[in-house]
Amino acid sequence: MFGYVSFAQLSNAIRSQLYAIPADVDLIVGIPRSGMVPAYQIGLFLNRLVCDIDTFIADGNISHGHTRKLGIALNSLRQAQHILLVDDSIATGGSMQKAVARIQESGYSGRVSTCAAVVAPSHKSSVDVSFITMPLPRLFEWNAFHHACVETACFDMDGVLCVDPTAYENDDGPRYEKFLATARPLFRPTLKIGHIVTARLEKYRSLTEDWLAANNIAYGQLHLVDLPSRAERIRQGAHCSHKIRVYRETGATMFYESEIGQAHEIATGAGKPVLCIDAMTMVMPGASHLTATAKVALWRLRAPLGRAKGWVRQQLRSSRTPVRGA
16 A cells, blocks of 8 residues: 655644654754755744755855744854754665764764654654654655656646646647647656556547657556547546556556546546545545555555556457458
8 A cells, every 4th residue: 555645744744743843953954855845844833944964064054034033043053952853754764874874973962853754663763753654655745756656657648747738729629739749748757657548539649659758758658548539538438437447457556647536536446546636635445444455455466467467468459450351
């Protein structure tokens, strides 16, 4: 099962547990890049100065806004008597230990408290402060498009990789073709996407492939709807059925879907989780958390077999040729 934390969930968890942070902390030190996310949230809630670990070790310049006075003023970063060293998560605790060692080796003699916003249950005691306990594997809003799961995931296209067409552009004709060629990009994953699964029609494959190439989006397979027109696709209700079928057959581990209604339908139909981009929330299948957990555990066990079956089906389809006169 993929655990998931959004920016909003992280902020709520920190705000509701500020009491866990020692009251005499006078500087928040983040571990770039992801550690700066909770570091700045903590700093804003406590009205404390925030810097990254490299700037702290170098005793760099102090920088902050002038809208309000800091709760504790410092003339230099190394003047801090008690720092809170922050990362977004820990899996084994190794990165945090290295960061603490760097600070100690720099000659800093003050107190160092450690904080990881999200911790695995087995490593909760590895830090002094944490806010969310969540086992692996897990996905965060701030790393969702650069996580290893991208390589085995299904991605919707419109509303995820690019903007949605307007009603005016969505005419299944010249205006739509212009949109396909010039659509503004949204999220650009840094890893190769396993499967792009869109309700676009097969007749628009070339335009879609050209756009993906022009925007440097790498992917394994592109799955389109093999129907003659937008009207026929609507008549058959083929949007979700197409996505559910591909999600099932490929053995993909996650589906990135733009629209919340379709996200619920895909999760229910495929029995797997869906990350809804519009709401930035994880949609789980089933009516209850326990049911969803059991389903996800099952599909995680079946994922390698599902990918193998999907490959075999695709090979069989591609090898079939129509028999004349049949």
